[in-house]
Amino acid sequence: MRPAPIPARMNPELIAHGAVADAVGPVVIVSDSLPERNGVGAYHKDLLDQTLAAGYQAALLGPSEDAPTPLKFPLPGDATQRIWLPSPLRFSRVMRELEPTAIVIATPGPYGLLGAWWARRLKAELIIAFHTHFSSVTDLYRNPVLRAFSRLYFGFADSVLFRYGDRVLANSQSMIDLARELGGRNVEFMGTLLPPAALDDPASAPRQSVQRILFAGRLAPEKNLQAYLDAAAALPDLEFVIAGDGPLQPLVAECADRLPNLTYLGWVSRLDLIRTMDRVDLLVLPSHVESFGTVVLEAMARQCLTLVSNHCGILDWPEFADVLYTIEADETVASAIQRVVADEPAALATRAQQARVAACELNARSLSHWFGLLQRANDARRGD
Numbered sequence: 001m002r003p004a005p006i007p008a009r010m011n012p013e014l015i016a017h018g019a020v021a022d023a024v025g026p027v028v029i030v031s032d033s034l035p036e037r038n039g040v041g042a043y044h045k046d047l048l049d050q051t052l053a054a055g056y057q058a059a060l061l062g063p064s065e066d067a068p069t070p071l072k073f074p075l076p077g078d079a080t081q082r083i084w085l086p087s088p089l090r091f092s093r094v095m096r097e098l099e100p101t102a103i104v105i106a107t108p109g110p111y112g113l114l115g116a117w118w119a120r121r122l123k124a125e126l127i128i129a130f131h132t133h134f135s136s137v138t139d140l141y142r143n144p145v146l147r148a149f150s151r152l153y154f155g156f157a158d159s160v161l162f163r164y165g166d167r168v169l170a171n172s173q174s175m176i177d178l179a180r181e182l183g184g185r186n187v188e189f190m191g192t193l194l195p196p197a198a199l200d201d202p203a204s205a206p207r208q209s210v211q212r213i214l215f216a217g218r219l220a221p222e223k224n225l226q227a228y229l230d231a232a233a234a235l236p237d238l239e240f241v242i243a244g245d246g247p248l249q250p251l252v253a254e255c256a257d258r259l260p261n262l263t264y265l266g267w268v269s270r271l272d273l274i275r276t277m278d279r280v281d282l283l284v285l286p287s288h289v290e291s292f293g294t295v296v297l298e299a300m301a302r303q304c305l306t307l308v309s310n311h312c313g314i315l316d317w318p319e320f321a322d323v324l325y326t327i328e329a330d331e332t333v334a335s336a337i338q339r340v341v342a343d344e345p346a347a348l349a350t351r352a353q354q355a356r357v358a359a360c361e362l363n364a365r366s367l368s369h370w371f372g373l374l375q376r377a378n379d380a381r382r383g384d
Contacts, residue, residue, distance in 0.1 A: 024056060024101070025101030025374075025378045026056075026099070027051065027102045027103070027104060028061055028098060028100040028102075028124075029047060029058065029059070029060045029103075029104045029106065030060075030061045030062065030103060030106065030107075030112055030115030031107050032062065032107040032110065032111040033106065033107055034062070034063055035060065035064075036269070039217075039292070040107060040132065042270060043131065044062075044106045046194060047104070047370060049195070051371075053196075054367075054371065056371075056374065059098060061086070061091065061111065062084075063086075083109060085110050086110055086114050088114070091115075095118045095121075095122060100122065101124055101377045101378045102127060102374055102377035102378075103115055103126055104129055105127070105161060105165070107131075108158055108161055109157070112161065113157060116164055116165075120164060124377070125373075125376070125377035126164055127165065127166065127168075128162065128167070130169065130190075131171070131291055131292070133178055158182055159182070159183065162182050163183060165184065165185065166185070167186040167187075167188070167373070168184035168187045168188075169187075169188060169189070170190055171192055171291060172313025172316040172317075174291075174316065175291050175313060191362050191363075191366025191369055192292055192297050192363075193363055194297060194298060194301050194359065194363045197271055198274055198298050198359075199301065199363060203278070203301070203356055204278040204279075206352035206353045207282070207305050207349065209341075210281040210305065210348070211239060211281055212239045213240050213241065213280060213281065213284055214241045214277065214284070214304075215228050215240075215244070215283075215284055215285070215286075216243040216244055216268075216276070216277075216283065217295055218244055218245070218246040219242070219244050219247065219248040219251075220248060221247075221288070222287060223246075223287050223288075224286040224287055225248055225286075227286045227332065227333040228333055229251070229255045230334060231334035232255070232262045235261075235334055235338070236260075236261050240262045241264075241265060242256070242262070242263070242265065243267070243268045243273060243276060273298070277298065280304060282340060283295065283304055283307070284306075285307070285308045286327060286333045287309055287312060288311055290311055290314075291313045292313040293312040296308055296312065296314050297359050300358065301355075301359040302356070304352065305348060306323075306325065307327060307336055307337065307340055308326060309326075310327065319358050319361075319362070320358060322351070323351050323358055325340050
């Protein structure tokens with residue numbers, strides 16, 4: 001079956017934006033996440049790469065494994081992640097050199113709060129990218145002291161960012177509603193971007209059967225990993241793969257040792273994850289909490305079938321209604337997988353093709369939206 005045609009990454013509207021990129025002031029993206037280490041870090045690395053490719057001046061300020069610094073410590077409740085304290089001197093050097101007209105804050109950590117301070121100082125447009133309600137995530141951890149501390153901190157950080165943010169972007173209706181409840185101004189949808197490799201590299205053939213199944217993401221309670229592990233135990237004739245790292249890594253490793261049909265890859269790079277998606281048939285994301293589910297969009301772009309829980313924000317996007325399989329409220333992950341496996345080969349292949357087209361089209365629209373935001377920020381600065 002021939003793959004469906006894929007729309008160009010840059011549509012005419014984007015090309016027009018790119019033509020005036022030199023006339024638009026610089027943008028600085030500030031994130032507490034390591035680039036491509038998780039969904040937030042990956043999103044803003046993609047934003048940086050695609051704005052640079054279009055001719056914009058852009059920089060990403062955030063932690064780096066290559067920058068030796070003692071100013072980092074384990075995240076409470078998840079020792080596989082770090083809280084990094086930013087260098088004020090580095091911030092000052094970048095901000096003074098670029099003098100951005102727009103500053104994008106991706107996370108409510110120390111980097112994000114310092115970025116908000118610089119936006120106020122430079123009178124730059126402050127854009128809050130509201131990816132995750134961290135208080136909801138930390139509620140899933142058992143330690144009551146950790147829950148109380150996390151709620152106090154993230155409540156403070158969110159109040160600061162929403163108070164001073166000129167615009168708040170969120171990628172699902174539930175997150176938009178929450179942002180407004182928390183005091184966000186000018187709240188609007190934020191589409192999700194894709195890495196160049198997912199867009200440009202030829203995808204494998206559309207799936208016509210399901211034999212190999214993948215979970216990719218943080219190994220954490222909010223991902224509902226136990227349900228995925230139960231499915232691996234219940235369906236011994238199917239192959240299950242897990243890629244990622246997190247506090248539940250010992251549980252995953254133990255199950256991989258015990259179940260012959262379960263393979264644990266550990267944490268893999270973004271490019272390696274895309275290659276892994278090309279070798280499996282179905283990505284499963286059974287999360288209890290998932291503001292969007294970027295990994296699902298990446299799988300769609302590779303013509304890999306996807307199965308998601310009804311807690312994933314990607315379901316708020318109507319254009320994906322016919323390309324995503326959904327775990328119903330009254331069924332287990334195992335039974336949902338069996339339902340997908342039983343679908344007709346032609347239906348599976350058509351869904352996989354349509355998924356790639358829809359993912360690439362969303363990337364184009366999302367990038368166009370970002371370019372429009374940068375233009376508005378530039379116009380607002382000139383108005384001052």
